[in-house]
Amino acid sequence: MEELRNIHHSAQEGRLEEALLRRVLDFARHRPFHAFHSLRWRLLLGLLPVNVEAGRHFHEWEECTRAGIRDWNEMNDNLQQRLVATDSAVRPVEKKGLVSKDEFSSFSSSSSCPDDGESRTVENPLLPGVGSLYALRYCVDTIRATAQKDLDRLHWDFPLFEKSTTRKALMDLIVNYCLRHDYEYKQGMHEIAAFIFYLNHTDSALLEEISKSPEEADKALIDGFGRICPINGVMAMTFSLFENVMGGSGLRLYEWYHSSEEYARDGIATASHRTQRELLAEFDPVLHHQMNVVYEIEGTSYLIRWLRLLYLREFSIPQCADLWDVFLSERFLARHDDYSLNNSIVTMLAASMLFYVKQDLMVGCIDALKRLMKYPPVEDVGTLVEMTIMQQDPKKNGIGRYFTPPERHELFGSKTPPPMEETSALATSSALLSPIEVMNQQGTILASIIARLELLWMPSSDAMSNDAGHAAETHARTIEELKKVRDVLLFSNGSKTHYA
């Protein structure tokens, strides 16, 4: 509910964009799985307008939702009707020059099936004409034959996926998407679709559940969002999100599935090579050399799965929801500028992940490959996000402005440095203090940083429990805090005071 209240109030006040980004990118707060990720993503992808006139958000979002449901129903109903028509067709349309081997070819009566206006180019001259219903049936059957194997092997441990209606719904989505965009089905698309479907369904079902016994004060809020995330609109919302995650106006994930050239500039092979050869070198030249020169590991061997599935097999569902929040926030901030998936946080995250398990990767080639094939569970993806954003946006011109890194004070027990909020508050209020007080305050912060660094080098019961990953986390966070101290000392009002 807090999520809905936050969205509602900030939209009412006309400041939704800023509030949404800060909330979505806040890894210091607890991040509940039921944070209405599907709603966030629709906003970040522009499926629901963010720059909505103050106070009119419910009306406009409801209109967008209704339009989306109408479009999906029309498209899917039209497809199903045409498929039924193929079953009752007298005979398929025969194009000039094509010889039909259909069993109905001996019929002399002419076909009454209408052609549609599809402009798809026929590459195989032996295939039926593009406009015919038979061609449609052939395309659908081809998509279904390959996608069905993968959907049958989708064994996510949720009751939702045991329903045959769920598999049919996902199949309909995949078929409609491939036909509309003239793409073949590619393995992995089924999991992207399933993940989006699951989150849409979870969010809509949650709203429906809450609406049965709402707090009086929240009733209008729940009613409003109930029409924006309706349970009977889950397929429509899923299709819209899937189409945008895959498509050019969104993440452009299709480039990693459907590039026609092997080394297309934005293809999966190029992305894999770039990640392991260029981005990793930026992170850690030693690890880069080990992976590329000593081991000669091909990036495609593990990155195809990491990247095409946007890490769905590497992290838990809730963690992936949080990661996608970051990916789509970056996309939102890019607006109409050139957005390149190959040069995004998605690929930089892979380099961070390699660095995070450097200790395992340095042991030997076989152990490294095993680790790449089965990435270890990560307690808090916020640490990986932090490393990634610092590398991607070190000057905080873009996404770094809105990102709040996770707290890790519990790692150091009684020597906990000040909590982030307190540190930020101190930094913010420094202008009100005298120059000497500012210097003393920053000196205190430096002392806590030094104490933390000493812990990493001096054995103690706490320090022994740390691993290389924690060292990397501490390193990243320490740099961040040192930058803040630098900024305060160099740029605050206090620095302008001259001493006698």
Added chain:
Amino acid sequence: MEDTNLTFKVVIIGDSGVGKSNLMTRYTANEFSQDTPATIGVEFMTKSIKIEGRDAKVQIWDTAGQERFRAISRSIYHGAKGAMLVYDITNQTSFDSIPTWLQELRVFVPATCSIFLIGNKCDLEHLRVVKKEVADRFARENGLSFLETSALEKTNVEKAFEWLAKSVYDLVVAPVDAAGGRRPPLNAAANAKRPVNLGASNDGQAAGKKENTSRCC
């Protein structure tokens, strides 16, 4: 005789859904799962074995059945000493794809690569559509060894991999040893031994199998 441990790479290829991943996990970890998800990219596992009294490690690379980019194929096939071409005996299309897989494989692997044709899911005899004789003939015509397996019932899985390992040893390792460490010409190595056709009906190993006479449709 070299004392170094042997390590060699084996790739498993074939259409999506024929059982490649379960063949790998059955052999390396003795696990079969009805819940195996579609392979995206590649999967990798290793198994330590003894061959001719020596310790050896087999690296097994399981591939996605839908991947067609050569740039990606090249990296997967690079260095492979053995390959399994897998089809599903209940799926004619998967057998019809074998020539395409074989053609692609031969672009990337050396002539000394040992290639096995594997007809998986032989536990589903009642659903069989690919006759053993047809596959056997294809294997002989193309110089492949042939074996039918069931990853589900663990039939011939161990045997397939160990014969493949033995074949790799005989074709690649033994000639090097025999030549005192000097690597023989590829042509000589390629001709050193014809692949054993493990699927032949006259093979003693298969004597216990129930004979299936052809029936007219």
